Amino acid sequence: MIKSLRNQLVVALGLLVSVIGIVQGVSSYQLSKTGISALLDLRLEQVAARMRDGFAEGIPQNPARGSQDDRDIVVVVWKAGEDTPFRTTDPALHFSPDASPGFSNAMFNDEDWRIFTRKEPTMTIQVAQRSSVRRALAEASATKTLWPIAVLLPLMWIAVGLVVQRSLRPLKRLGNEVQAIDTAHLKPLPAAGVPAEIAPFIHSINTMIERLARSIESERNFIADAAHELRTPLTALQLQADNLAPHISPGNQERFRELRRGIARSGSLITQLLRMARADAPMNSEAMVRVDMATVVRDAIADVLPIAFQRGLDVGAEEMVGSHVRAVEADIGIAVMNLLSNAVRYTPDGGTVDVRMRRDHDKVRIEIIDTGPGIAEELLPRVFDRFFRANADIEGSGLGLSIVKAIAIRYHGEVTLRNRDDGRSGIVASIGFPVDERADLSPRENTAATA
Numbered sequence: 355m356i357k358s359l360r361n362q363l364v365v366a367l368g369l370l371v372s373v374i375g376i377v378q379g380v381s382s383y384q385l386s387k388t389g390i391s392a393l394l395d396l397r398l399e400q401v402a403a404r405m406r407d408g409f410a411e412g413i414p415q416n417p418a419r420g421s422q423d424d425r426d427i428v429v430v431v432w433k434a435g436e437d438t439p440f441r442t443t444d445p446a447l448h449f450s451p452d453a454s455p456g457f458s459n460a461m462f463n464d465e466d467w468r469i470f471t472r473k474e475p476t477m478t479i480q481v482a483q484r485s486s487v488r489r490a491l492a493e494a495s496a497t498k499t500l501w502p503i504a505v506l507l508p509l510m511w512i513a514v515g516l517v518v519q520r521s522l523r524p525l526k527r528l529g530n531e532v533q534a535i536d537t538a539h540l541k542p543l544p545a546a547g548v549p550a551e552i553a554p555f556i557h558s559i560n561t562m563i564e565r566l567a568r569s570i571e572s573e574r575n576f577i578a579d580a581a582h583e584l585r586t587p588l589t590a591l592q593l594q595a596d597n598l599a600p601h602i603s604p605g606n607q608e609r610f611r612e613l614r615r616g617i618a619r620s621g622s623l624i625t626q627l628l629r630m631a632r633a634d635a636p637m638n639s640e641a642m643v644r645v646d647m648a649t650v651v652r653d654a655i656a657d658v659l660p661i662a663f664q665r666g667l668d669v670g671a672e673e674m675v676g677s678h679v680r681a682v683e684a685d686i687g688i689a690v691m692n693l694l695s696n697a698v699r700y701t702p703d704g705g706t707v708d709v710r711m712r713r714d715h716d717k718v719r720i721e722i723i724d725t726g727p728g729i730a731e732e733l734l735p736r737v738f739d740r741f742f743r744a745n746a747d748i749e750g751s752g753l754g755l756s757i758v759k760a761i762a763i764r765y766h767g768e769v770t771l772r773n774r775d776d777g778r779s780g781i782v783a784s785i786g787f788p789v790d791e792r793a794d795l796s797p798r799e800n801t802a803a804t805a
């Protein structure tokens with residue numbers, strides 16, 4: 355079971371409040387019962403005192419049997435030396451005049467009675483009441499004292515729940531902030547307004563984020579510097595090769611071409627490494643502009659057209675919506691270009707590459723669909739890994755898709771690659787970026803560009 359601080363607090367505080375409530379309820383019940391008993395005793399005593407003042411004569415000499423209500427007080431007055439009562443409100447009851455003065459309990463006619471006996475020089479006065487009636491009166495009144503607790507207890511549980519939830523809100527907010535951290539969006543957690551107990555955690559997490567940012571930064575700088583440093587000797591190599599070209603004997607032409615291909619491969623690897631480093635760099639929001647996606651797509655298509663033409667590939671665009679995103683234009687261009695050049699590179703001669711652009715909720719989505727061999731399903735999850743290549747026969751550095759992924763994450767977009775599901779072989783590469791809503795809230799009329 356997942357331990358939840360919130361549940362633990364609610365249960366502990368709720369139980370505590372309940373125990374206090376129950377103890378309070380039981381004690382007020384008992385106190386109220388004893389209080390009512392004392393009051394009823396006092397009443398017996400007072401009635402006895404009035405009888406002494408001559409009120410006894412007011413009691414009828416022969417009251418009808420059973421004329422008294424069960425709840426009434428029974429009064430019996432004895433004259434000194436006589437063994438039948440001088441007056442009694444209930445002739446069926448025969449208390450004993452020899453009872454000791456004060457309060458006592460006795461059984462009469464199978465009923466328990468509470469009796470107060472008062473001895474005067476000339477008479478004995480006994481005032482009595484059924485214990486069951488007294489108990490019922492005391493219990494009825496004591497039960498009423500339980501109502502407030504009965505109503506308050508559930509309310510207390512609700513209050514405890516709300517208070518705990520409110521107190522833990524900063525934690526929940528922090529949890530969300532921590533969840534949003536990724537290498538592309540590293541920023542310290544806000545320390546303002548958090549409870550003092552949590553502040554040390556935030557401090558530690560922020561120190562860790564800082565260290566992480568520094569190490570990512572130095573790794574990125576290393577890649578960028580290394581690529582940059584490699585570029586100069588490679589350019590020199592390229593120049594040397596160009597100068598050598600006229601002097602290569604016909605027998606060595608093929609080996610020389612291989613050498614130049616190697617130089618070109620190294621050149622594009624360096625370009626991709628630099629792009630990779632740039633895509634991972636912290637974002638410079640000042641360089642961001644409103645990028646017209648249709649233009650980006652058209653430019654990318656124009657770039658691949660010469661090779662496509664050479665290889666007899668049909669590259670076409672359809673379903674184009676006018677949409678803008680807020681970004682550094684080169685980033686979006688590189689992302690789209692990498693996907694499109696993959697489609698062109700991995701589709702055999704004479705194939706087709708379709709580019710579509712549509713609105714998908716708050717995103718503008720570009721889909722590039724080719725008629726190439728596709729990618730084995732088990733390799734698909736790895737295509738975004740750095741230096742991963744699924745097809746060793748065709749040249750590539752294996753960095754293109756990881757650059758695309760880094761750019762997508764950077765702009766809160768997303769990129770996916772899947773095999774076509776329409777029965778044909780080929781890849782559907784899809785990339786979506788959040789639309790810059792300020793100007794185009796609705797899709798504009800579709801424009802079409804076909805190559």
Ligand SMILES: Nc1ncnc2c1ncn2[C@@H]1O[C@H](COP(=O)(O)OP(=O)(O)OP(=O)(O)O)[C@@H](O)[C@H]1O
Nearest residue numbers: 696697700728743744745750751752753754755781
């Ligand atoms: N449209 C596609 N059809 C078939 N395979 C593809 C397609 N796109 C990518 N792949 C496979 O995924 C691998 C990774 O692609 P990625 O773009 O990252 O690297 P690359 O194309 O080899 O090199 P780079 O793009 O850096 O020049 C490729 O090597 C290729 O095997």
Ligand SMILES: [Mg+2]
Nearest residue numbers: 696750754755
């Ligand atoms: Mg590629």
